[in-house]
Each structure stands twice: as C-alpha cells, then as structure tokens.
Amino acid sequence: MASAAASLSTICTSLATHCSISHHNPKTPFLHSTSFPFSRTHSLSLSFQPTLSPRLPLPPKSSDTAEALSDPQSATQLVQSPPLQPPSWEPGLFAVVMVGGRQYIVHPGRWITIQRLKGAKANDKIALHRVLLVGTDTSCYIGRPVVTNAVVYATVEEQGLDDKVIVFKYKKKKKYRRTIGHRQPNTRIRINSIMGYQNYPKVTMDDIKDEEDKDS
Amino acid sequence: MNKDKIFKLAKGFRGRAKNCIRIARERVEKALQYSYRDRRNKKRDMRSLWIQRINAGTRQHGVNYGNFMHGLMKENIQLNRKVLSELSMHEPYSFKALVDISKNAFPGNKNVVIPPRKVAV
Numbered sequence: 001m002a003s004a005a006a007s008l009s010t011i012c013t014s015l016a017t018h019c020s021i022s023h024h025n026p027k028t029p030f031l032h033s034t035s036f037p038f039s040r041t042h043s044l045s046l047s048f049q050p051t052l053s054p055r056l057p058l059p060p061k062s063s064d065t066a067e068a069l070s071d072p073q074s075a076t077q078l079v080q081s082p083p084l085q086p087p088s089w090e091p092g093l094f095a096v097v098m099v100g101g102r103q104y105i106v107h108p109g110r111w112i113t114i115q116r117l118k119g120a121k122a123n124d125k126i127a128l129h130r131v132l133l134v135g136t137d138t139s140c141y142i143g144r145p146v147v148t149n150a151v152v153y154a155t156v157e158e159q160g161l162d163d164k165v166i167v168f169k170y171k172k173k174k175k176y177r178r179t180i181g182h183r184q185p186n187t188r189i190r191i192n193s194i195m196g197y198q199n200y201p202k203v204t205m206d207d208i209k210d211e212e213d214k215d216s
Numbered sequence: 217m218n219k220d221k222i223f224k225l226a227k228g229f230r231g232r233a234k235n236c237i238r239i240a241r242e243r244v245e246k247a248l249q250y251s252y253r254d255r256r257n258k259k260r261d262m263r264s265l266w267i268q269r270i271n272a273g274t275r276q277h278g279v280n281y282g283n284f285m286h287g288l289m290k291e292n293i294q295l296n297r298k299v300l301s302e303l304s305m306h307e308p309y310s311f312k313a314l315v316d317i318s319k320n321a322f323p324g325n326k327n328v329v330i331p332p333r334k335v336a337v
Contacts, residue, residue, distance in 0.1 A: 103298065132293075
C-alpha cells in the first residue's frame with residue numbers, strides 16, 4: 001500500500017506540473033460547444049478527417065459555415081436547428097497538447113479520451129499547460145518545446161473504462177494457460193478553449209511563401 | 217471459458233471453426249494468442265507507418281526523414297511522430313514551417329537533393 005501511495009503521489013505531482021484540476025459545482029453546459037447542428041456535416045465537403053483517434057462528427061469550420069450561410073439552398077436545412085453562432089476562436093484553431101504521456105491534436109468544442117486523471121470528477125474544469133504547438137488557418141506557433149503561457153481549458157465529461165481486452169497467455173505442451181480480462185480506465189474531456197498563445201513568436205503564411213521564394 | 221463465450225469469439229471464422237466446439241476452441245485460443253502478440257506489434261507498425269508518412273511529406277520539401285528529425289531534435293521540438301504524420305497530411309503549411317525550421321537548424325539539410333522516384337515504363 002505504501003508503495004502504491006508513493007507511486008500515486010509521484011503521478012499526481014507529475015500531472016500537477018502539466019495540468020491543474022479545479023473542482024466546481026455543476027454548471028450549465030457551454031452553449032457554444034454544443035450548438036453546432038448535426039445535419040450540417042453531410043451538406044458540406046470537409047477536407048479534414050481524423051484518422052487515428054475517434055471523435056464526434058466534425059462541426060463545420062467557420063469558413064465553411066460562412067459559405068453555406070450565403071448559399072440559399074442549404075439555408076432550408078437550418079430551419080429546424082437554432083441559428084448558428086460564429087465560434088469565438090480563430091478559424092481553424094488547433095493545438096497539440098501532451099497529457100498522460102501522450103500527445104493529442106485538439107480542437108475547441110470537441111472531446112477526446114485521455115488516460116484516467118485521478119481525483120477528477122464530472123464537470124471539473126481542467127487546464128492543460130503542456131501545449132507543444134498551436135495553429136490557425138493563417139499562422140502557426142511552434143513551441144520549443146512548449147508554447148509559453150499557452151493553456152488549453154477543458155471540462156471533464158466522464159470517467160469511464162475502455163472496451164474489455166482479453167489477455168490470454170498460453171504455452172503449448174506445458175499445460176499453462178491464463179485468461180485475464182482488462183479494462184483500461186480513461187477520462188473523456190471536452191475542450192473548451194485554447195488561450196494564451198498570442199504573444200509567442202509565430203510563423204505566418206507570408207513567412208512560408210518567402211522561404212519558398214528564397215529556396216527556388 | 218464456456219461454449220457460448222467461445223462461439224461468440226469465433227464469429228466470422230472459416231468453415232467448421234465457427235460451428236463445432238472442438239475446432240472453434242483451438243482457433244479461438246490461437247486468435248487470442250495472436251491478439252496478445254499483435255497488441256504489442258501494433259505499436260511498432262503504427263510508428264513505422266508514421267515514419268513513412270513523415271518521410272513522404274518531408275521529401276516533397278527537399279529533406280529526408282533522418283535529417284528532418286535531426287533538425288527538430290536540435291531545436292528541442294518535442295512533437296512525436298504520430299502528431300507529425302497527422303500534420304503532414306492535414307496541416308500542410310504548419311508542416312512546411314517545421315521543415316523550414318529543421319533546414320535552418322541543421323545546415324546539411326539545405327543542399328540535399330532527393331533523386332526522383334524511378335517509375336517503371
């Protein structure tokens with residue numbers, strides 16, 4: 001038990017440097033993260049499809065929503081859903097954040113599953129400090145290794161378990177077989193916003209074009 | 217495990233292995249052994265795939281994978297290969313910025329000439 005408690009404290013201290021947990025009373029959920037209507041995704045052609053990590057169907061980027069709102073044919077699909085509020089962050093904003101020893105590409109308004117955070121309950125606010133890269137449609141802030149003062153704010157949605165994996169160990173001709181079921185604990189968090197990166201040196205599209213002209 | 221669990225795990229197997237318990241039991245045990253081994257292999261395979269993708273992305277900009285990673289290590293950029301491969305696919309301008317940083321960090325990157333792939337005629 002003592003060793004388990006010691007390992008727990010080291011994990012908590014290592015987590016404490018990278019993210020902080022604040023316990024709040026349950027509040028009403030954020031409107032801007034849930035206001036993206038479900039039916040829009042089929043009418044627009046999206047260029048970005050996440051390949052490795054499962055996520056909700058993508059809410060449309062604000063540039064696509066601007067085009068669709070001007071198109072009168074797709075306006076009829078908006079009848080049943082509430083009027084779309086433009087997101088309060090820059091278009092195409094994303095960040096690469098390191099949590100639980102793994103790196104994730106994170107977009108505001110979507111959820112990800114990460115390793116279980118001990119001591120976090122549902123509807124807790126989380127601040128993730130280890131932000132390695134922040135990007136928008138026009139510029140990119142590359143951290144060496146971390147973008148200073150950048151924070152990703154998130155809310156814990158659920159502390160659950162992964163799907164069950166059967167661990168089966170077997171040695172032939174030696175009458176040895178073991179069957180163990182395993183469910184890895186995880187935490188699902190909803191990303192609220194990415195902040196604090198504005199004062200960091202950035203690379204914009206003009207810089208990249210200058211580099212291209214210099215090389216060629 | 218009892219028979220129902222075996223048959224549940226034997227769904228989609230070929231021939232009698234999904235219907236007859238004696239054969240299904242052997243095949244399911246083999247399948248579970250393979251899944252144990254492949255959970256470890258998957259990590260290796262994914263890393264190899266990410267490296268191939270990063271290689272393809274950087275060669276479009278005139279740098280190969282080895283020199284690119286060397287430049288990133290020099291600049292103390294700690295993005296891992298999974299994220300780099302996703303950036304190379306979906307965020308081309310951010311990836312170009314990273315390639316430029318690597319070129320400036322490691323001067324040997326600038327004069328690298330990637331020979332064009334030979335296509336069979």
